[in-house]
Amino acid sequence: MRFFNFKKLDDLKFEVKHLKLDDVIKFEEKLSKVFEPLKFDELKIGNRFAVHPMEGCDGTLDGKPDELTFRRWERFGAGGAKLIWGEATSVVEEGRANPRQLFLNEKNLKYFAELVKKTRDAHKKIWGDDSDLIIGIQLTHSGRWSYQKPFIVFHNPVVDKLTFIDRKRRTTIPSEYPTVSDDYLEKLEDQFVKCAKLAYEAGFQFVDIKQCHTYLLNELLAGKTRSGRYGGDFSNRTRFIKNVVEKIKSEIGNRIKIASRINVFDCLPFIKDDTGVGKPVEYPIPYVYAFGVNEENPLEPDLTEPIKLVKLLYSLGVKLFNISMGSPYYNPHIGRPYETPPWDGYIQPEHPLVGVARHFKLTAEIKKNLQEDAIVIGTGYSYLRHFLVYAGEANLKEGKVSMIGLGRSALAYPDFFIDLKKNGMLNPSKVCITISHCTNLMRSKHNELGQFPTGCVPRDTVYAKIFKEMKNSQNLV
Numbered sequence: 185m186r187f188f189n190f191k192k193l194d195d196l197k198f199e200v201k202h203l204k205l206d207d208v209i210k211f212e213e214k215l216s217k218v219f220e221p222l223k224f225d226e227l228k229i230g231n232r233f234a235v236h237p238m239e240g241c242d243g244t245l246d247g248k249p250d251e252l253t254f255r256r257w258e259r260f261g262a263g264g265a266k267l268i269w270g271e272a273t274s275v276v277e278e279g280r281a282n283p284r285q286l287f288l289n290e291k292n293l294k295y296f297a298e299l300v301k302k303t304r305d306a307h308k309k310i311w312g313d314d315s316d317l318i319i320g321i322q323l324t325h326s327g328r329w330s331y332q333k334p335f336i337v338f339h340n341p342v343v344d345k346l347t348f349i350d351r352k353r354r355t356t357i358p359s360e361y362p363t364v365s366d367d368y369l370e371k372l373e374d375q376f377v378k379c380a381k382l383a384y385e386a387g388f389q390f391v392d393i394k395q396c397h398t399y400l401l402n403e404l405l406a407g408k409t410r411s412g413r414y415g416g417d418f419s420n421r422t423r424f425i426k427n428v429v430e431k432i433k434s435e436i437g438n439r440i441k442i443a444s445r446i447n448v449f450d451c452l453p454f455i456k457d458d459t460g461v462g463k464p465v466e467y468p469i470p471y472v473y474a475f476g477v478n479e480e481n482p483l484e485p486d487l488t489e490p491i492k493l494v495k496l497l498y499s500l501g502v503k504l505f506n507i508s509m510g511s512p513y514y515n516p517h518i519g520r521p522y523e524t525p526p527w528d529g530y531i532q533p534e535h536p537l538v539g540v541a542r543h544f545k546l547t548a549e550i551k552k553n554l555q556e557d558a559i560v561i562g563t564g565y566s567y568l569r570h571f572l573v574y575a576g577e578a579n580l581k582e583g584k585v586s587m588i589g590l591g592r593s594a595l596a597y598p599d600f601f602i603d604l605k606k607n608g609m610l611n612p613s614k615v616c617i618t619i620s621h622c623t624n625l626m627r628s629k630h631n632e633l634g635q636f637p638t639g640c641v642p643r644d645t646v647y648a649k650i651f652k653e654m655k656n657s658q659n660l661v
């Protein structure tokens with residue numbers, strides 16, 4: 185199935201109109217807002233492009249950044265986006281999503297400091313000044329997607345059937361599987377605080393307390409059926425994030441800023457139908473197991489609680505938000521609209537532009553509910569390829585977003601901003617084409633390290649080679 189068939193912006197506009205999305209996805213060809221700087225408290229961010237957190241699954245087994253990590257970050261640094269939102273980095277060994285995920289601790293600290301320094305040096309080399317470049321790191325616990333064993337906040341009758349305790353034997357979570365204890369969570373709060381301190385020492389300017397993509401802190405937001413201090417009503421479900429933010433503030437003050445990437449709409453798991461197209465799994469109503477959904481129809485967002493959450497965080501001093509949605513494990517089309525599905529996915533059940541519009545709409549709604557000095561970064565732009573800058577400009581102009589976040593397109597085309605500055609446009613032959621090979625590499629575990637590194641297969645020869653090796657060795661396992 186081919187969705188993206190747009191040679192000219194007018195072709196894309198035509199399809200957007202045909203899909204009746206033209207009140208949400210707009211384009212402005214006269215670029216100016218994207219180049220404007222932005223104030224972040226006393227800091228300055230030099231332009232409106234942010235590199236989203238993009239894990240390369242390329243750390244050492246003990247969680248240090250390795251050769252490919254440095255390469256990726258330096259390319260982001262040189263590229264010219266003025267905010268780099270560092271990737272998922274675990275705060276505890278057992279919370280890593282894969283054996284090569286970064287892990288911040290005292291032993292690894294100096295390597296993270298080197299990562300920051302090298303990224304800034306790469307930026308300075310091309311752009312001269314790095315005083316308006318902001319770099320942060322995403323702190324996480326992978327919860328039910330931790331690679332050693334799942335850590336679940338509550339039993340989700342739908343998602344438990346898709347969460348493996350033994351992938352080889354295809355064994356999923358049984359009903360007697362334990363949930364994480366309140367005690368574990370309380371200690372984990374301190375790990376986040378400890379890592380925020382380490383991040384400050386490493387030279388990061390902000391820490392993201394990650395609450396997205398159905399990892400542990402996202403699941404806490406959805407824990408309506410959990411009993412005890414961390415479950416049930418909104419106040420209990422946000423206890424963890426409140427405690428972490430307050431403890432960081434009291435222990436480090438304003439020396440490191442606190443940010444959060446938040447799922448504003450978890451949606452439901454999807455599986456393949458007989459033709460390979462995605463369809464929602466069967467689910468009970470009311471669906472009380474997800475965040476930001478209408479319980480009577482969980483395919484529909486309900487932003488009541490996400491808005492409450494961002495307002496609460498803002499009142500605690502959090503001013504940097506990155507808005508996301510969905511789960512990479514069970515509904516990848518929600519978070520990252522694609523042309524070709526990942527191998528463990530399904531054909532898009534909706535035109536990918538519908539997914540792009542959902543991102544734009546929900547992000548604008550969140551932004552509308554925050555004060556002017558809150559920075560809201562949007563997601564979902566990569567599907568638009570080289571036209572993304574025109575959609576970004578339109579969104580900025582209408583005040584629907586503060587910065588344009590780029591995920592897959594930053595992997596494919598890290599130097600996009602150099603071209604944009606020089607030529608006034610992006611190069612169509614360098615952009616991400618959303619064929620999901622980065623996700624396929626991420627899902628490939630059959631090498632001696634238990635994880636292949638990931639990057640852009642069609643646009644980066646380093647990863648084309650890794651992909652080929654991965655495919656060849658696939659036949660051997």
Ligand SMILES: Cc1cc2nc3c(=O)[nH]c(=O)nc-3n(C[C@H](O)[C@H](O)[C@H](O)COP(=O)(O)O)c2cc1C
Nearest residue numbers: 236237238239271272520564565566590591592622
């Ligand atoms: C290979 C890969 C790695 C990713 N790593 C992270 C991550 O570490 N943290 C995170 O919040 N999101 C991660 N994401 C999601 C992206 O940041 C982004 O939300 C998603 O790709 C959609 O944005 P895009 O359309 O610009 O690609 C990853 C996505 C991919 C494909």
